[in-house]
Every structure is written in C-alpha cells, then in structure tokens.
Amino acid sequence: xxxxxxxxHIRQVAYFLVLLLVVLLVHISYIQIIESGSYAAHPLNRRxxxxxxxxxxxxxxxxxxxxxxxxxxxxxxxxxxYPYGAKLAHIVGYDNEKxxxxxxxxxxxxxxxxxxxxxxxxxxxxxxxxxTHAYDLVLTIDSQLQEVGYRALGNNRGAVVALDPRTGEIxxxxxxxSFDPNQIESIWEELSRSEESPLLNRATNGLYPPGSxxxxxxxxxxxxxxxxxxxxxxxxxGVLKIGPDYTLTESNHQVHGxxxxxxxxxxxCNTTFGSLALELGRNRVExxxxxxxxxxxxxxELQETSSRLxxxxxxxxxxxxxxxxxQGSLLVTPLRMAMLASTLANKGILMQPFIVxxxxxxxxxxxxxxxxxxxxxxxxxxxxxxxxxxxxxxVEQGTGTAAYIxxxxxxxxxxTAENPHGKSHAWFIGFAPADNPRVAVxxxxxxxxxxxxxxxxxxxxxxxxxxx
Amino acid sequence: xNAAWFDERLILLLGSLVALxxxxxxxxxxxxINYPVIIAVSGLIFSWFVAQAIxxxxxxxxxxxxxxxxxMLVSIGxxxxxxLKPTLLLxxxxxxxxxxxxxxxxxxxxxxxxxxxxxxxxxxxxxxxLLLSAILFGVDIGGNKNWVIIGPVRFQPSEFAKLFIVVFLxxxxxERSRLLTLVNRKFGPLALxxxxxxxxxxxxxGLTMMMFILQRDLGSALLFFGxxxxxxxxxxxxxxxxxxxxxxxxxxxxxxxxxYSHVQVRVDIWLNPWSDPNGKAYQIVQSLFALGSGGIxxxxxxxxxxxxxxxxxxxxxxxxxxxELGLAGAAAVLILYILMIYRAFRAALLAERNFTxxxxxxxxxxxxxxxxxxxxxxxxxxxxxGITLPFISYGGSSMVANFIVxxxxxxxxxxxxxxxxx
Numbered sequence: 001x002x003x004x005x006x007x008x009h010i011r012q013v014a015y016f017l018v019l020l021l022v023v024l025l026v027h028i029s030y031i032q033i034i035e036s037g038s039y040a041a042h043p044l045n046r047r048x049x050x051x052x053x054x055x056x057x058x059x060x061x062x063x064x065x066x067x068x069x070x071x072x073x074x075x076x077x078x079x080x081x082y083p084y085g086a087k088l089a090h091i092v093g094y095d096n097e098k099x100x101x102x103x104x105x106x107x108x109x110x111x112x113x114x115x116x117x118x119x120x121x122x123x124x125x126x127x128x129x130x131x132t133h134a135y136d137l138v139l140t141i142d143s144q145l146q147e148v149g150y151r152a153l154g155n156n157r158g159a160v161v162a163l164d165p166r167t168g169e170i171x172x173x174x175x176x177x178s179f180d181p182n183q184i185e186s187i188w189e190e191l192s193r194s195e196e197s198p199l200l201n202r203a204t205n206g207l208y209p210p211g212s213x214x215x216x217x218x219x220x221x222x223x224x225x226x227x228x229x230x231x232x233x234x235x236x237x238g239v240l241k242i243g244p245d246y247t248l249t250e251s252n253h254q255v256h257g258x259x260x261x262x263x264x265x266x267x268x269c270n271t272t273f274g275s276l277a278l279e280l281g282r283n284r285v286e287x288x289x290x291x292x293x294x295x296x297x298x299x300x301e302l303q304e305t306s307s308r309l310x311x312x313x314x315x316x317x318x319x320x321x322x323x324x325x326x327q328g329s330l331l332v333t334p335l336r337m338a339m340l341a342s343t344l345a346n347k348g349i350l351m352q353p354f355i356v357x358x359x360x361x362x363x364x365x366x367x368x369x370x371x372x373x374x375x376x377x378x379x380x381x382x383x384x385x386x387x388x389x390x391x392x393x394x395v396e397q398g399t400g401t402a403a404y405i406x407x408x409x410x411x412x413x414x415x416t417a418e419n420p421h422g423k424s425h426a427w428f429i430g431f432a433p434a435d436n437p438r439v440a441v442x443x444x445x446x447x448x449x450x451x452x453x454x455x456x457x458x459x460x461x462x463x464x465x466x467x468x
Numbered sequence: 469x470n471a472a473w474f475d476e477r478l479i480l481l482l483g484s485l486v487a488l489x490x491x492x493x494x495x496x497x498x499x500x501i502n503y504p505v506i507i508a509v510s511g512l513i514f515s516w517f518v519a520q521a522i523x524x525x526x527x528x529x530x531x532x533x534x535x536x537x538x539x540m541l542v543s544i545g546x547x548x549x550x551x552l553k554p555t556l557l558l559x560x561x562x563x564x565x566x567x568x569x570x571x572x573x574x575x576x577x578x579x580x581x582x583x584x585x586x587x588x589x590x591x592x593x594x595x596x597x598l599l600l601s602a603i604l605f606g607v608d609i610g611g612n613k614n615w616v617i618i619g620p621v622r623f624q625p626s627e628f629a630k631l632f633i634v635v636f637l638x639x640x641x642x643e644r645s646r647l648l649t650l651v652n653r654k655f656g657p658l659a660l661x662x663x664x665x666x667x668x669x670x671x672x673x674g675l676t677m678m679m680f681i682l683q684r685d686l687g688s689a690l691l692f693f694g695x696x697x698x699x700x701x702x703x704x705x706x707x708x709x710x711x712x713x714x715x716x717x718x719x720x721x722x723x724x725x726x727x728y729s730h731v732q733v734r735v736d737i738w739l740n741p742w743s744d745p746n747g748k749a750y751q752i753v754q755s756l757f758a759l760g761s762g763g764i765x766x767x768x769x770x771x772x773x774x775x776x777x778x779x780x781x782x783x784x785x786x787x788x789x790x791x792e793l794g795l796a797g798a799a800a801v802l803i804l805y806i807l808m809i810y811r812a813f814r815a816a817l818l819a820e821r822n823f824t825x826x827x828x829x830x831x832x833x834x835x836x837x838x839x840x841x842x843x844x845x846x847x848x849x850x851x852x853x854g855i856t857l858p859f860i861s862y863g864g865s866s867m868v869a870n871f872i873v874x875x876x877x878x879x880x881x882x883x884x885x886x887x888x889x890x
Contacts, residue, residue, distance in 0.1 A: 010816050014832070018836070028795065037760075044745050
C-alpha cells in the first residue's frame with residue numbers, strides 16, 4: 001500500500017524544484033530586461049563590431065553635403081575612407097578594428113554602426129525594416145572653413161575653433177599637428193610615441209592658460225557687478241603692487257597712464273585688469289566663471305576636457321590679480337575661449353556648442369535632428385554690446401589690428417599667455433561682423449609668441465572665408 | 469477515439485510547425501535550401517506522429533502532455549542546432565529518431581516497472597559502474613571529462629547512470645522506509661540513521677566527490693548528490709538527512725576548494741567573472757553578453773552572434789536561444805520544462821505504489837535539477853558546470869537517455885487509480 005507520507009514529501013520536493021526553476025526564470029528576466037542594455041553596450045561585447053561588419057557603416061557629411069567619411073566595399077569587407085585626411089582627423093576620428101574608435105566615429109558609433117535603431121528591440125520583426133546601410137551623420141562643420149583654418153595654422157602646433165554664435169554650431173575645429181586617419185594603423189606606433197601628441201584634439205582636450213583673452217570677461221564682470229562703468233579712469237603706472245612682496249607688471253615695461261575700461265582693453269593693460277580682479281574679490285570672480293559655464297560640461301558628444309579652475313577660496317591676492325590677466329593656475333580649452341567670444345557676440349546668451357546637426361537614414365529622411373539649445377544666459381544684451389564695441393576698438397586701433405578685414409567690423413582680443421613650456425602661447429578670440437555676428441573664433445598657436453602678430457592673422461583668414 | 473489523444477496530436481502538430489518553420493526560416497536567411505535537412509526533419513515529424521499513433525492504438529493511457537512537451541523542446545533544439553552547427557543536424561536528427569524509438573519501447577517495457585525493484589542491486593551496480601567508467605576512463609571532449617570512448621562509439625555514461633541510480637535508490641529507500649522512521653541512534657543533537665540505511669548514500673557521496681576531483685565535473689557531482697538527497701527526503705521525510713547530506717557535500721566542496729586550484733578557479737570565475745573576462749571567465753562573460761544582447765524579443769533567428777560563445781551547441785545552447793529568441797524564447801523553454809516537471813511529479817503522486825512513485829519523482833527531480841544546474845550555470849546563477857540541457861543540447865547519449873526517462877514517466881503516468889481514468 002502507498003503511504004501518505006511519501007505523497008506529502010514528493011509534493012514538497014516538487015514545490016521546491018518548481019520554485020527553483022521559477023527563481024531561475026526571474027533571474028533570467030532580470031538579466032534580459034534590466035541588465036540588457038549594459039551587457040549589450042559593454043565594451044568587451046564584440047557583437048556591435050560583428051554586427052557592424054554586416055552593414056555598411058554610415059556616411060559622414062559636412063554641412064554642405066560634402067562627404068568627409070564613408071565606407072567603400074572592398075574584397076574583404078568595408079574600408080573606411082576619409083577624403084579630407086588629416087584636415088578633419090580630430091573631428092571625424094577613425095574607426096579601426098584593432099585601434100578602436102575616436103572622434104565622431106566613436107561618439108556616434110551607435111548610429112553609424114546601425115545599432116541605435118528604433119526597430120531594435122522588436123526582435124525578429126525588426127528584420128522587416130532592416131537596411132544594408134546604417135544611419136548617416138551631417139556635421140555642422142564647414143569643410144572649406146576647416147581647410148582654411150588648417151592651412152592658416154601652417155606648421156604650428158595649435159588649434160582653431162569657429163562657432164556660429166547664434167546657434168552654437170561648430171563650423172571649424174582644427175588641431176595641429178594632425179594625422180591621416182586613412183593610414184591610422186600603419187602610423188599608429190609613430191603617432192603614439194610622438195612628443196607633439198598629434199592624436200590629441202587640442203581644440204577640446206588641450207589645456208592652456210588663456211592670458212589676456214580672458215580680459216573681456218573681466219571687463220564684463222566689472223560692468224555687471226558695478227565695479228566700474230565705461231567712464232571710470234584707471235591709472236596705469238606700469239606696476240601693480242600687491243602686498244609686500246608681489247608686483248604685477250606690464251609686458252615690455254609699458255606705462256599706459258590714465259585709461260578707461262575700453263582703452264585698458266585696447267592696450268591690454270595688465271594692472272587695470274589685475275586690480276579689477278582684486279576689486280571683484282574671490283566670490284564674484286568665482287561667480288563670473290560660473291556664469292560663463294566654466295564648471296559645466298559641454299556634453300558627452302564633444303568629450304571636452306574640463307577647464308582647470310583655481311580653488312577660489314584659497315586664492316592669494318597675487319594669484320587673484322594674475323587670474324584677471326588669465327595667468328596663474330587657470331587652464332582652459334580653445335573651445336571654451338571660442339564660447340567666450342560667442343557669448344559676447346550673441347548678446348550675452350551662450351548657445352550649447354554642437355557638432356552633429358542631424359542623423360539621416362539612407363533615403364535622406366531625418367532620424368534625429370539637433371536643434372540649437374540656449375545653454376546659459378550669461379549677461380544682458382546691453383553689457384555684451386558694450387564689451388563687443390570695446391573689442392571692435394581692439395581690432396581697429398589696439399593689439400588686434402592684424403585681424404582687421406574690409407567689409408565687416410571685427411571684434412577681438414589678443415592674448416600672449418606665458419607658460420612653463422617656453423615661448424608664450426599666441427591667442428586670439430573674436431567675432432564678426434561685430435554688429436550682427438555670424439562667426440566667433442578662438443585661435444591658439446602654441447609657443448607662437450605675441451597673439452596680435454601670430455594668432456590674429458589666422459583669425460583674419462577665418463573671418464574672410466566665413467563671411468564670404 | 470479519446471479526445472485527449474486528439475489534443476495530444478494537436479500539440480505535436482504545434483511542435484512540428486516550430487521545427488519546420490524554424491528550419492525553413494534559417495534556410496531562407498542563408499538563401500540556400502538544405503534539402504537533406506528538410507527531408508530529415510520531415511521524416512522526424514512523421515516518426516513522432518507514427519509513434520503517437522502506435523502508442524495510442526495499442527491502448528496506452530499515458531499522460532498525453534509528456535510527449536508533445538518533449539517534442540516542442542526537441543524542435544526548438546533542432547532549429548537552434550541547425551542555425552549554430554548545420555553540419556551536426558543530421559546526426560542529431562538520427563539521435564532524436566533513436567530517442568523516439570527508445571521512448572516508444574520504454575513506454576511499454578516499463579509498464580511493469582515494479583518488477584525492476586527485484587533487480588535493484590543490479591541497477592545500482594550498473595549505475596555505479598557507468599559512473600566509475602566515466603571517472604576512470606573519462607576523456608575530455610569539449611571541456612567535459614565525462615565521455616567514454618569504446619571503439620567507434622563515444623557516449624556520456626553519466627546520462628544513463630542517472631536512470632539506474634534513480635531506480636536503485638527508489639527500490640532501496642522504499643524497502644527501508646520503515647527502518648528509517650524507527651529508532652535512530654543519537655549522537656548529541658544529531659539523530660543518525662542506522663548505518664545500513666545511509667551506506668548507499670555514503671557510496672553516492674564518495675562517487676560524487678570522485679567525480680568532483682578526478683573529472684572536474686562539478687555539475688554531475690551536484691546532480692547525483694542532489695538526486696540522492698532529494699530521494700532520501702522523499703522516502704523518509706526526515707529533513708535532517710538532507711541537512712546532514714548537504715553539510716557533507718559542502719564540507720567536501722570546501723575541502724576540494726582549498727586543495728584544488730581548478731575548483732578555486734571555477735568558483736572565483738563565478739563570484740567575479742569581470743576579473744578575467746577575456747581569459748578564464750570568457751565563456752560565462754560571453755554567455756551573459758548573449759543574454760543581454762538578446763533582450764526581451766531577441767535579435768531574431770540567425771541575426772545574433774551566439775557563435776562568439778565557445779561550445780555554444782552543447783552546454784551553452786540555452787544562451788543562444790536567449791540571444792536570438794530573447795527572453796520570450798528563453799522563458800518559453802523554461803516554462804515547457806516546468807510543465808514537464810509538473811506532469812512528471814503528477815505521475816509520481818498518482819502512481820499506485822511507493823516504488824513507482826519514487827522512481828517517477830526521482831526522475832522528475834533529476835531532470836529538474838539538471839535543468840536548474842545547467843541553465844543556472846550559463847546565466848551565472850550557479851558556478852558554471854558542463855552538463856547537457858535535456859532534449860535540446862546536441863548529443864546522442866543525452867537525447868536517448870532523456871527519451872528513456874520520458875518513456876518511464878509515460879509508463880508510470882498510466883498507472884492511475886481507477887477514478888482518475890477516463
């Protein structure tokens with residue numbers, strides 16, 4: 001006969017085992033629903049690379065529909081071709097099986113490789129929508145302007161950034177020395193060993209002391225914080241004594257005498273801006289850097305290196321005065337300086353810089369559109385216009401005359417930033433036409449010397465091309 | 469004609485459609501038509517309908533859900549195998565055919581399973597010999613050292629040993645179920661059963677430890693020890709046997725962990741696969757990627773990359789299903805297994821005698837444990853072990869052995885009390 005006990009025990013074991021399998025089902029659901037995304041996008045997961053081989057990688061166009069990267073079919077799969085070579089290398093980057101990805105090829109890989117498609121997640125049904133060509137990118141870059149910037153920099157190390165101040169579109173972004181992405185694999189060893197760091201995108205990842213190009217920001221801060229008005233007179237004796245053992249001097253031992261704010265900017269008077277920084281004090285200087293967004297990231301897509309700001313509360317008076325002339329521990333990227341120019345050009349409103357204007361499918365239909373975004377309201381239009389007028393004078397009669405062009409007013413500011421690596425860095429920021437700006441630029445030539453002589457002429461060529 | 473037999477055919481048809489549609493879909497994406505495979509699969513479909521017809525025509529009243537569930541799993545497995553290793557499909561189709569024959573024969577043969585109780589020691593010895601053969605003569609194929617090669621034949625004895633061990637334990641435990649409910653000798657807080665009762669359990673424990681150490685086969689060790697523990701519990705109802713057994717196993721496992729580096733490696737991989745994702749933990753990490761990339765609905769058949777996982781067609785076939793068919797497919801497989809386990813236990817509960825109940829329950833527990841261990845292993849729920857997924861993994865031994873298990877369950881499911889019969 002059959003014992004009831006056994007029945008009961010079998011039932012308990014059955015419950016237990018079915019429970020184990022149900023727990024397993026929950027565990028699998030957790031992996032495939034909650035953790036799905038992170039596993040799918042994991043860098044060690046080769047699926048995206050494998051998938052990318054089966055589909056033609058998207059084409060990258062500049063703003064005028066010129067091809068800057070495309071995939072050509074060869075006997076063994078697709079070959080990525082970059083028609084502009086070194087000129088756009090830092091923006092477009094590269095896509096190499098061994099070396100990985102860089103630039104837009106990296107940040108927008110999901111679209112270019114056809115992984116980020118809305119059909120994904122529909123399972124087998126997604127096969128109905130599948131195409132052999134992934135999404136294309138349209139950049140905000142004007143490759144002609146880029147070429148002009150590339151040529152203008154010559155054999156110097158440095159960077160050029162040009163923005164449309166009204167929208168934040170990056171029109172050109174040159175970094176030198178550059179490299180040919182078409183040959184990335186064969187020249188990799190050399191590139192990675194080179195002391196000139198050709199792989200570094202100086203425009204977004206190079207950190208430099210800004211020097212005098214920071215002065216328009218301090219002029220604006222002085223006006224906004226009511227430290228000075230346009231009529232206040234500063235007396236430049238050539239030396240600013242701070243405390244018992246610190247003095248700030250003018251370059252080349254100049255003495256500017258009695259100057260107002262505009263004249264101080266025109267001659268780039270160090271003592272005036274040093275004392276303005278002192279009068280503003282640590283808190284208001286910190287607030288100013290905050291207003292311009294120096295402590296805010298420009299977004300994932302640009303992968304910009306954060307600016308190095310001093311620890312304001314611990315700043316000594318000497319360092320504070322140094323900050324007013326863009327020296328000391330402050331380090332910024334050329335992109336940030338182009339954004340500074342762009343803010344003053346766009347009536348105090350800083351647009352978020354961006355580099356991809358839209359993503360399209362193979363039929364040219366827009367999949368994703370990037371619209372201009374108002375990033376920060378830095379200052380009011382009136383103050384911005386005042387500073388802008390002062391900067392026009394800088395180009396018409398001051399240190400920036402080399403950036404002067406006929407046919408449009410140029411606003412600008414030069415900088416000659418002392419640094420521990422030798423000769424000063426030559427800087428120029430500016431925008432044009434001053435009354436209705438269409439382009440804002442920042443130029444840096446590493447160890448180039450005087451900004452007015454080296455950087456300003458490069459900016460001039462950008463203005464001429466951009467306003468053509 | 470019984471209405472249940474009609475439903476049975478209907479579900480068989482469903483399974484057949486899964487197989488046929490899947491094979492055709494994979495053919496279509498390859499843009500070539502593999503006629504031998506289509507013919508072989510059509511032949512298989514024909515064969516399982518014939519088997520069903522013969523079994524019912526001969527008046528067998530076995531559970532009408534068991535065969536269709538197995539066929540559904542077999543169909544999913546065939547499609548997946550065709551997608552992963554098309555060259556192996558014809559072999560697998562042959563094994564499925566042999567399996568169906570084995571099922572049909574055992575469905576009738578084991579109708580009088582009670583008589584097997586007489587041969588329990590023979591069964592026990594067979595089981596132990598099979599396990600020992602794997603332990604002593606095991607050859608490493610695809611990372612698992614549980615293959616035995618005799619001339620041209622290679623098979624995994626542990627798949628068959630499972631059967632014998634369950635029958636032996638059922639008979640042995642059933643005979644002594646009285647004994648164990650009687651007086652126990654007390655050792656402090658522990659109430660130990662008479663040594664005679666636990667002797668075979670100690671033998672199984674010893675065998676599993678040998679498997680663990682010599683074969684590095686954690687999965688089989690866990691499986692056989694789990695079977696022994698669960699069957700002891702079902703026969704005796706004494707929880708402390710289970711606790712004691714589990715402690716013994718844990719003790720053994722701990723000793724092995726401290727003594728043998730390969731055990732340490734297995735456990736360390738399980739605890740933290742990300743410390744060496746491209747080396748020792750490669751398989752499990754790839755398996756997790758497959759599951760994650762599959763998501764809810766999967767990549768679609770043939771559109772995933774399950775071949776990135778080594779040994780995907782045997783131990784890791786579940787990961788391939790989860791990648792290409794998504795959670796939908798993985799859950800379907802798991803729910804089919806749960807249904808099958810449920811029907812198997814139902815047969816155990818409705819069987820007329822303790823022995824048959826224990827055999828059915830033992831086989832059900834063995835199958836459930838095996839599924840839990842392998843799926844748990846490839847999804848990092850448990851340390852990874854190399855055992856097969858019943859009815860789905862590639863391999864003849866596993867396929868035939870599992871069809872025999874199914875046949876026994878089918879035979880037992882017929883022995884219902886009269887009020888349950890239709």
